[in-house]
Amino acid sequence: MNKKSQLLKGSLEGCVLRIIDIEKETYGYEIARILKENGFEDISEGTLYPLYTRLQKNGFITATMRKSDLGPMRKYYSLTNKGKKELESFIDTWNYLTKCIHLILRGNI
Amino acid sequence: MYYIVAKFIRGVSKLKTKKIIEEMNEYSSNLNEQHQKIFDEILLRIRFSELGEHDAEEFSHHCLNLFLQAENENKNIKEILGTDDVTAFCDEYITEVKSNYHFMKKIYLKIKYIPLMLLIFSFWEIGLNSIFPTWIKEKRFIVEVPITLSTVVSTLFMILMVYFGLQYAPKISFELNHGSKKQDRRWTLIFFLIFLLTTIFFVVSKLLFRQVLFTLNYLVFLALLGAIYTLQYIIEDVIHRGNVNE
Numbered sequence: 001m002n003k004k005s006q007l008l009k010g011s012l013e014g015c016v017l018r019i020i021d022i023e024k025e026t027y028g029y030e031i032a033r034i035l036k037e038n039g040f041e042d043i044s045e046g047t048l049y050p051l052y053t054r055l056q057k058n059g060f061i062t063a064t065m066r067k068s069d070l071g072p073m074r075k076y077y078s079l080t081n082k083g084k085k086e087l088e089s090f091i092d093t094w095n096y097l098t099k100c101i102h103l104i105l106r107g108n109i
Numbered sequence: 110m111y112y113i114v115a116k117f118i119r120g121v122s123k124l125k126t127k128k129i130i131e132e133m134n135e136y137s138s139n140l141n142e143q144h145q146k147i148f149d150e151i152l153l154r155i156r157f158s159e160l161g162e163h164d165a166e167e168f169s170h171h172c173l174n175l176f177l178q179a180e181n182e183n184k185n186i187k188e189i190l191g192t193d194d195v196t197a198f199c200d201e202y203i204t205e206v207k208s209n210y211h212f213m214k215k216i217y218l219k220i221k222y223i224p225l226m227l228l229i230f231s232f233w234e235i236g237l238n239s240i241f242p243t244w245i246k247e248k249r250f251i252v253e254v255p256i257t258l259s260t261v262v263s264t265l266f267m268i269l270m271v272y273f274g275l276q277y278a279p280k281i282s283f284e285l286n287h288g289s290k291k292q293d294r295r296w297t298l299i300f301f302l303i304f305l306l307t308t309i310f311f312v313v314s315k316l317l318f319r320q321v322l323f324t325l326n327y328l329v330f331l332a333l334l335g336a337i338y339t340l341q342y343i344i345e346d347v348i349h350r351g352n353v354n355e
Contacts, residue, residue: 028171029178032189044191045175046201049168054209070177071139072132072170 008040009047014090015040016051017079020061021087025078027068028052052077060086126163129170137173144176144186147195154199157278161218163345164206224337226271230264235327256325258318263311270307 012035019034020026028049035043052075055061060083068074079087103109137148151172155165172190179189187193207215239254 027174029175029189032191036188042191044198044201045172045189046191046198047205049171049202050205050209053164053206068174070136070174070181072136072174072177073129074174075171 008043011094012040012043012047013051013055014087014094016048016055017060017083017087017090020077020079021084025064025076027074027076031077055083058086059083126166129166133166133170133173136177140176141180144180147186148173148176150195151199154196155203157275158199158203159215159218160203160206161210161214161345168202168206221341222271223268224334224341226268227264228331228334228338230267231327231330234260234264235325240327252326252328253324254327255321256323258320258322259314261322262314262318266307266310266314 015035016031019031023030028045031052032043032045032048035048052061052063055077056063059080061077062080063075063077065073066076133152137145137152140148152169155169158165160168175189176186178184179186190198192198210218235254235256238260240251243249243251
């Protein structure tokens with residue numbers, strides 16, 4: 001895995017929470033599609049699916065099974081209040097980190 | 110053969126898991142031949158892994174949805190899965206999920222089929238060797254059955270055989286390893302030898318280890334296994350309800 005992928009993977013949880021937040025209710029295929037179209041080309045479902053399960057277990061998202069237009073049941077994810085708080089906290093941490101990293105990289109130390 | 114044994118031993122304890130499996134059987138037949146082959150490989154690798162039954166079936170069901178969506182949009186499955194290496198794809202999921210398991214869950218997953226195996230092998234050893242012959246010959250139903258050393262040894266041996274069989278099945282599977290016919294013949298010979306040695310073991314144990322160790326009330330034994338199995342069902346159902354709303 002290259003450096004870019006490793007950095008992206010570290011921020012994956014926050015990105016998935018934000019995608020679900022934007023879409024209100026969405027499913028695995030859609031989340032993966034949005035991620036791939038936005039720089040996460042190398043991300044595999046083998047990484048994403050356990051992440052959804054972990055987010056569910058932590059109470060950040062809920063999953064509802066409903067019939068899809070293709071036939072079988074599909075899991076639709078939506079953000080919980082706890083998930084919204086987690087996302088806000090992620091955004092704050094991310095902003096703080098990027099600000100600090102920018103300062104260092106620009107030589108403003 | 111492994112697939113049938115695994116499915117039988119693992120059973121389908123929860124209705125929701127059963128529903129998922131039924132859906133997979135129904136809709137996977139709609140996939141094109143190439144996708145069906147890849148999907149079957151994923152199914153076998155995930156089912157033979159050391160994952161909990163629900164984690165395994167849910168991920169397989171999720172993969173089926175991805176395959177159907179890919180076909181619907183005329184997209185390459187590699188693009189959807191993120192890789193064309195099915196083994197790496199499955200291993201990534203298995204490693205990720207297993208790393209989040211509590212060690213108690215890992216132990217539980219290793220021993221959860223023991224009550225079911227005890228039920229099957231005790232029926233074979235006690236039912237077919239003691240209860241039914243007495244019932245047919247003497248028209249008498251015996252509940253207190255003598256347990257010989259042979260019965261204990263054979264049952265333990267069979268549990269170990271099934272355990273190792275399931276453990277090593279994916280590693281030696283011709284289908285999963287895309288092996289050559291030569292390799293397949295070699296494994297057929299090995300299996301024949303294992304079958305032969307097992308038969309010899311059972312015959313010798315029946316002849317040599319006939320001493321009675323204790324008597325067992327078979328109905329109490331069955332009730333105990335039933336209680337353990339019900340408890341397992343309830344625990345797994347409670348865990349599952351916490352994850353998904355239906």
